[in-house]
Amino acid sequence: MIRTKFILVAGLFLVLNCHVVRAQKTSYNYTHAVEAIQNDDIATGKSYLLRELGTNPKNGYAWSLMCVVYAKENKADSSFLAIDNAIKFIPKTDEETLVKAYNIKAKLLTAVDMADQVLPVYNEGVKRMPKNVSILKARADYFNETLEDYAKARSDYQKALSLDPGNLDIMCDIGDTYVNEDKLSKGMEYYNKVLSVDPSHPKALLNRAISYCTDNNYEKGIGDLLTLVKTDNIDGYKLLLSLTDSIPIREIVIEQLNTRMKADPKEQLYPFTLGSIYSNAGDHSLALKAYQQAFNIEKNAGTANNIAREYYYDNHYADAEKWVLKAEQIARDSSLDMSDYLSTHGDILYDQGKYSDAIKQYTASLDANNDAGVHYMRGMAYIMRGLKADAFKDMDAAITLSDDPDARIYLMRGWLNMGLGKRMEAQGDFRKAIEKDSVGTPSAATFISQHFLGIDNTAKENVAKCLKDASNNRNALFDVACFYALLDDKVMATHHLELSIEKGYNSWAIMRDHPWLQSLKGYKDYEKLLKVK
Incomplete structure (x- = not known):
């Protein structure tokens, strides 16, 4: 039910502005409920809403906010009850808020895998408000984007356009229905109509x-x-x-x-x-x-940051640090979010093997913006320092914060779980990594996870597929080298490191310190590679 929370919290922003205006003219309890929810104090908001509904059970606006509260509490059934009461009691004259309530119910149904009931919700809304442009467009969008019934979508869009003839967005929508039917020239007619009125219209362009x-x-x-x-x-x-x-x-x-x-x-x-x-x-x-x-x-911070990264890609670390410091200063002087520039600084230090300093930069970045990718990189820096417990916390945070975590994060957390003696958890992470990596060219998330699961023959088959599809990818070649090093095949591991370097891999500190390459320590050909840098 986590999805339900997300959808309905998003719904809060559809209705809250209306509530803020109305709260200025309504009851004490309702006014304070809106204020509390604006401040993300859900418990206090709920308390005020319960008092409000105790004295005024037909306050549709209170019910719509209560729907959001229940969603935050992960109570889907109560959310449905609340949004149904909101639709029942919101005044018929307030079509704007009614349409938003119907949209929230449709999203809630989708979130709990009851999508077959969405169309009846929109049908009810259109029947109740047959001349409302927004509800017609909402149903048309559902026909167009979800049901792929382009003729019915077009019919609703045309009705909406007849009610609002100058609506350029709806003209674009009509064009989309034709393009979705592979009728490109017909769709282009509508885009051209829009652009003849507004040459910079983003959707039409x-x-x-x-x-x-x-x-x-x-x-x-x-x-x-x-x-x-x-x-x-x-x-x-x-x-x-x-x-x-x-x-x-x-x-x-x-x-x-x-x-x-x-x-x-x-x-x-x-x-x-x-x-x-x-x-x-x-x-x-x-x-x-x-x-x-x-x-x-x-002279903006974002461009300075990109210059820093270009120097970093070619290992010109002094220039990279000079430019990232410039990006940080520009951002600081302009009171801008510095998290991206601090994390770039961390990457530059990490690539040089200055892991403790990199961790400080990643930590400062996370203090500014709690980002999954930065947690992953700080976790990798902890791994290079041998601090597996700290690394695990970061990999865990990266997965928790991501809507769609990358397969490699599961791979790394699985390896850390394995090192911490959590065998079942490790196997679960490896299987999740393989599942997330199941489309397209197999990567380390697949074949290294399979190695840790003890299925090396299958892993080798996926390594072969990887090399066939990504023979020019330096990072893929590095991952294959790690795989062979884990198998203690020093010859094949070193060979693929050489290929990776030929294709441009130049993170020498990582090649020296990566835990999956430690079996190569002391191997003559590997040590020669490290001296070439």
């Missing part, structure tokens, strides 16, 4: 870009994505970067970026994006040049 690229018209698709990048749209930026995994498309993007940079030399986001593309391609010298150009246009 993004969806038209996707449609162009689907139709292999990358020149126009990339043009739309670069327009989105200029507006600092993160979805457009991410899609653009993902497309540049293809070398021919990368060349188109770089050409268009250079053209735009010449036409608009003061736009910082263009060279910044170019830096990200080069960095993803592993060309750190060109990435560094682009990021420095972006920094010269606008």
Whole structure:
């Protein structure tokens, strides 16, 4: 039922603003309940709500907030009862809050695997408010995104558009239904209509870009994505970067970026994006040049941090530290969140084998923002120092904080459990790592977990698959070296370390200190590798 908590707490933000306004004109108990819940004091809020409902059991607003309280307490049945009462008692004239209540009930049903009852909820809402644009759009979204009934979705969107003819978002939605049916040209008609009214409309630009690229018209698709990048749209930026995994498309993007940079030399986001593309391609010298150009246009902490990371990737640690300190200072002077820059500083120190100093930086980062990824890295630094109990706490925290924990975190926690003598817990983590890593090319999460589970033959089969699919991936080759070192096969382990180095692996301190490579200590060829750095 953890999912239920998440969904309904999200629902709180759908209704709380309305309650804040109404609380100013309503009862003492209700007013104080809203205030307590705003301050995340759920117990006090519940106490006030119970008093309010004791004297006014038909207060639909109190019932809607009580739904959120019950969700926080993981009481799904009580949440359903509360939201049903909210729908029953919220005044018919307050359609805005009613629609939000119907949306909360639909999300709650989805969270408890009762999705077959969602459509009747929306049908009831539409029947009750047949001219309400929001409820029509909500049902249309459900047809479009969940049921994939595009004709019914389009019908509801058209009804909503007839009630609100200037709604550009709904025009986009209609276009989406056609694109979802592979009717790209028809969908593009709607995106073009939207963009003729608002040339920078983010959803229309993004969806038209996707449609162009689907139709292999990358020149126009990339043009739309670069327009989105200029507006600092993160979805457009991410899609653009993902497309540049293809070398021919990368060349188109770089050409268009250079053209735009010449036409608009003061736009910082263009060279910044170019830096990200080069960095993803592993060309750190060109990435560094682009990021420095972006920094010269606008001296911000994020760009300084990226410059630091480019130096770090090539083991230019002094320059990396200089730039990350600059990022930290800019953030400090601007009262910005410093967690990213502190964790980058930790990474730079970790890669040099300065684990105690890295731990201090990761700890400072976690004090600013309790992030799962930073817990993982601090856990790795503790492992390198041999502090397994501290490392376990961090790996455990990384899993707890993640909505979808990475398979490798389960692998590392499993290994730590094994070292702490927790055999059953370790096996559970290894199996979870394998399950999380089950799609695509097998990684260390699969074959090293299988080794620890005692199924080395299967593990070797997955190592072979990994090497077939990821023969140019330096980190994958390093993981294979670890696997063979755990098998005490020094020849194969060292061979794959050599291959990893050929492909660019250069974290020499990690190669020296990683616990899974300790069987290679004293082995001549391995020691030679460490001296080459």
